Amino acid sequence: GAVVSQHPSRVICKSGTSVKIECRSLDFQATTMFWYRQFPKQSLMLMATSNEGSKATYEQGVEKDKFLINHASLTLSTLTVTSAHPEDSSFYICSARPAGLSYNEQFFGPGTRLTVL
Amino acid sequence: EDQVTQSPEALRLQEGESSSLNCSYTVSGLRGLFWYRQDPGKGPEFLFTLYSAGEEKEKERLKATLTKKESFLHITAPKPEDSATYLCAVLGSSNTGKLIFGQGTTLQVKP
Numbered sequence: 563g564a565v566v567s568q569h570p571s572r573v574i575c576k577s578g579t580s581v582k583i584e585c586r587s588l589d590f591q592a593t594t595m596f597w598y599r600q601f602p603k604q605s606l607m608l609m610a611t612s613n614e615g616s617k618a619t620y621e622q623g624v625e626k627d628k629f630l631i632n633h634a635s636l637t638l639s640t641l642t643v644t645s646a647h648p649e650d651s652s653f654y655i656c657s658a659r660p661a662g663l664s665y666n667e668q669f670f671g672p673g674t675r676l677t678v679l
Numbered sequence: 680e681d682q683v684t685q686s687p688e689a690l691r692l693q694e695g696e697s698s699s700l701n702c703s704y705t706v707s708g709l710r711g712l713f714w715y716r717q718d719p720g721k722g723p724e725f726l727f728t729l730y731s732a733g734e735e736k737e738k739e740r741l742k743a744t745l746t747k748k749e750s751f752l753h754i755t756a757p758k759p760e761d762s763a764t765y766l767c768a769v770l771g772s773s774n775t776g777k778l779i780f781g782q783g784t785t786l787q788v789k790p
Contacts, residue, residue, distance in 0.1 A: 564725070594776055605766065605780045606723070619775075655722045659776060666711040666770050668778060670722035 565589050566658050568671035575646055576679055583641045583674045585656030591636035592658035596668060597629070600653045612639045636661065646678045681706045681771045685781035692757055692788050700752040700765055700784045708772030712750050714743050715766040717783070723766055726752075757788045 565588040575581050585595055593614050598606040610620045610631050618631035628650075630642040639658075643650055653675055657668040684703045692698055704712065711730055715723035727736045729745040736743050740761065742753040752765055764785045768778040 566722075568722075596777075605782045608777060611776065653720075657722075667713060667725055667728055669725055670715070673720070673722045675720070 563589050564660065564667075564669040566656065566669050566671040568656055568674050570674060571672060572675045572677075574677045574679065577647050578645055580642055580644045581646055581676060583643075583654055583656075583676075585639045585641070585658070585671050587637045587658040587660075587669075590658070590660045592639075593636060593661045594659045595633055595639040596657045596659075597631060597639070597641050598655045598657065600655060600673075606655065609641075643676065646676070648678045651676055651678045681769060681773065681779045683767055683769055683779050683781035685765075685767050685784050687784060688782065689785045690787070692754075692786065694758055694788055694790050695756045697753070697755045697757070699754070700767075700786070702750040702752070702767030702781055703748060704750070704767075704769045704779075705748075706769045706771035706773075706779070710770040710772055712745055713768045713770070713778065714741075714750070714752055715768065717764045717766055719764075726765075754786070757786075759788050759790050762786055762788045 567586045569584045595612040597609045609624045610618045612618045612631045612633040614633045620626045633639040655673040657670045682705045686701045714726040717723045727743040732747045744751045764783045766783045768780045
């Protein structure tokens with residue numbers, strides 16, 4: 563149980579293009595999903611908190627117009643990196659917290675490796 | 680400010696050599712302390728949640744314990760497949776669902 567998928571697992575794009583990453587909770591509903599970024603040999607950096615049916619909450623320093631987040635259903639959140647540049651190359655990981663007051667755990671997806679040329 | 684510090688940063692063990700990883704934390708109103716395992720190029724895999732001091736949880740060769748200031752992840756007779764980065768995170772009452780992560784401990788178990 564508590565499986566989270568991400569698609570694509572890897573993406574290579576040219577500078578200036580936009581890339582969409584999907585995050586799905588496969589066997590549970592998630593009112594809250596989280597998007598992280600991870601650089602080599604570093605820990606996870608939270609980018610934003612995504613709540614179903616409402617606007618995402620972005621962490622300080624994260625450009626909301628560059629990293630568009632949509633959480634249209636209880637099982638799907640998307641992250642769109644707009645006008646990507648080489649400095650956006652990173653490992654992006656989503657997590658989902660099961661709906662219900664008793665749940666505090668977050669379950670993570672396998673991650674998406676973005677390379678911007 | 681909620682904070683998590685993990686030590687050591689890296690740990691090398693021989694197969695069968697038991698050891699412990701430390702996670703020290705300061706948090707306003709602990710709602711949970713979490714241990715995750717992360718393999719290179721993959722997302723973190725959930726291991727344990729601990730809620731209150733004195734609580735212990737076990738899974739195969741891993742045992743997690745919790746005090747009011749720190750948590751330990753004990754690894755008994757590790758195997759090479761236990762090699763990974765182990766992440767500790769806390770959830771406090773001051774953050775809306777946000778986990779505060781430590782920097783992780785990278786464990787290498789040699790055969």
